[in-house]
Amino acid sequence: MSSTKPFSGADPASRNTEVSLNRRSLLSKLTAAGGAAALCCGQSFTAAAETSADAEPSGASLKAGDHFTRVGDGAGLSAIRLSDLPAGAAIMDVMPLDPATGKAREESRMNAVNLVRISNVPSGSPLEATQGVMAYSAICTHKGCKVNSWAPEQNRWRCFCHMSEFDVLANGEVVDGPATQPLPTIPIAIDAEGIITATAGFSSAPGAAD
Numbered sequence: 778m779s780s781t782k783p784f785s786g787a788d789p790a791s792r793n794t795e796v797s798l799n800r801r802s803l804l805s806k807l808t809a810a811g812g813a814a815a816l817c818c819g820q821s822f823t824a825a826a827e828t829s830a831d832a833e834p835s836g837a838s839l840k841a842g843d844h845f846t847r848v849g850d851g852a853g854l855s856a857i858r859l860s861d862l863p864a865g866a867a868i869m870d871v872m873p874l875d876p877a878t879g880k881a882r883e884e885s886r887m888n889a890v891n892l893v894r895i896s897n898v899p900s901g902s903p904l905e906a907t908q909g910v911m912a913y914s915a916i917c918t919h920k921g922c923k924v925n926s927w928a929p930e931q932n933r934w935r936c937f938c939h940m941s942e943f944d945v946l947a948n949g950e951v952v953d954g955p956a957t958q959p960l961p962t963i964p965i966a967i968d969a970e971g972i973i974t975a976t977a978g979f980s981s982a983p984g985a986a987d
């Protein structure tokens with residue numbers, strides 16, 4: 778019996794086509810896309826359409842001071858701001874934006890980043906400084922697919938290739954699936970103009986580690 782729970786929506790302006798899928802339609806879409814077929818657990822997830830497994834050696838070039846931007850959506854390369862990211866939402870598959878050149882660092886898919894803003898930030902948490910915003914590598918540490926799903930109820934990222942799940946509140950630790958290594962994080966700050974800004978590079982090299 779298929780789940781009747783809808784997939785919750787993330788930022789509707791994301792360049793990804795975020796889709797509402799029940800368990801059956803998810804399976805059919807994954808199969809049609811050539812992705813790994815696997816049944817969802819009946820829980821609510823936000824899904825982005827792309828699932829790519831063309832892993833490559835890490836060539837990440839994200840740097841401290843970079844902003845983040847959606848690319849390929851025809852909307853120009855504007856920096857993503859706190860106001861673009863409501864509590865509980867995610868913006869997936871964005872790229873670092875070099876503020877000096879105004880260009881996205883698109884030279885490697887290893888630069889792909891998922892942004893999230895959790896709800897109910899615990900009092901006294903370091904996350905108060907970013908109002909709940911966090912940044913993670915969008916490249917799964919299992920086989921290098923894009924991590925393209927966000928589960929707000931559980932604060933988890935999910936990779937639909939083989940269903941690895943990563944705990945956003947535990948530095949991206951693996952909580953389910955075949956991955957063994959956590960997702961790299963990017964420390965961020967919110968600048969005076971509300972722009973989400975990297976304060977350092979990735980915590981470890983993005984890419985498949987298994």
Ligand code: FES
Nearest residue numbers: 917919920936939
């Ligand atoms: S590539 Fe992500 S779970 Fe396998």
